[in-house]
Amino acid sequence: MEESTSGPMPASHDDGPRGAGPGAAEPVTAEFDVTPHDEVDRIVAAWLQERPDLDLEPLTVFSRISRLARHLDLARRRAFARRDLETWEFDVLSALRRAGEPYRLSPGALVQQTLVTSGTMTNRIDRLTGRGFVERHRSPDDRRGVQVELTPAGLKQVDAAMADLLAVEAQVLGALDKDHRPLLAGLLRTLSTQFEK
Amino acid sequence: MEESTSGPMPASHDDGPRGAGPGAAEPVTAEFDVTPHDEVDRIVAAWLQERPDLDLEPLTVFSRISRLARHLDLARRRAFARRDLETWEFDVLSALRRAGEPYRLSPGALVQQTLVTSGTMTNRIDRLTGRGFVERHRSPDDRRGVQVELTPAGLKQVDAAMADLLAVEAQVLGALDKDHRPLLAGLLRTLSTQFEK
């Protein structure tokens, strides 16, 4: 699931957020452009060369989102690795953590929140149980049911990991002007509501 | 479980819910009559309840990026499925396509661009060869090497799939005001250069 490139491509298809207003008759300087280019600029430039008839605007947004998600995934993996925690482990533990006391959810609820199948969740709960981060309890009122509960060790782990995660992400976010952050969040929300309703 | 717009949180990072906001009467655009909430708003609200001491601003951006990427992946999968094409197949074919004539790359180059391992790429090339979308050719000047080349059938497939993909993505992007799109793309680029530098 990726659209990445490190290929050698002339890159100067760009309309960065800098400078003055839109529509400015700006000469594109290929050598020393102040706007930094990224891989997506190169991918779009390559497509433009091959298919000048296409409207590639969607790529400038969605390819970046996909690639950023991939990089984020790697960054998270690195951050969690220092605590010997895998990303999927954090996903499960954090769902339990933010559920609040007594930090209990059914496997079904965890499936919904983490977007994996029930078989995968069974496997994950098994391994988290083995590490002592969660425990299975029989549901009191439904004997089919199970409640997965965070142990004190799991609570400690997930709180520490969350702090690490926020620290790493805050550093990346630091590249953005403080005023621009809520703006970006708002634009992304507009897109996400497209999918969630 | 609604988001606390009235709570003591730092303005919830909305871009002005137009009227209902805390005095912020910024007439940006009249497109938000009611501020739509998404899953990330709920996740952030849950965390805020549990850990009011944390600065959760990074989540408002990065959790949305991750979740959007997931949704995009599913949308792409659906779009490609109509042509009996898998996402990973498109990733390989599109790398060859935008390389330009004669649509040839080495397996190593494809590995770099798609961020998978060489073993995975071998497997993918095998299957794409089986479907008649690519062919293996011996490299003329390096007898270790192989060149993977798009067949006419592969070219046709990838061009059709690209058109479908852009159509689907354009529809989602339609939720965004036309002026906001380059703005969003620019903000995302600022973040992605953080990772790619």
Place this chain on the structure above:
DNA sequence: CCGAAGTGTCTTGATATCAAGAGTCTTGAC
């Protein structure tokens, strides 16, 4: 009550992926 349908969890079999290493071939130092 009883049986059918529904719900929640776990098991099974198949698949794609990765990490590590093997097999070729090329390059460069001497």
Place this chain on the structure above:
DNA sequence: GTCAAGACTCTTGATATCAAGACACTTCGG
């Protein structure tokens, strides 16, 4: 010229995931 080191591709073994179905229990209609 020769040998060691490197480069490129493919193979192997282990693993996590998914789809589909099995199993246990609950709920609901008659």
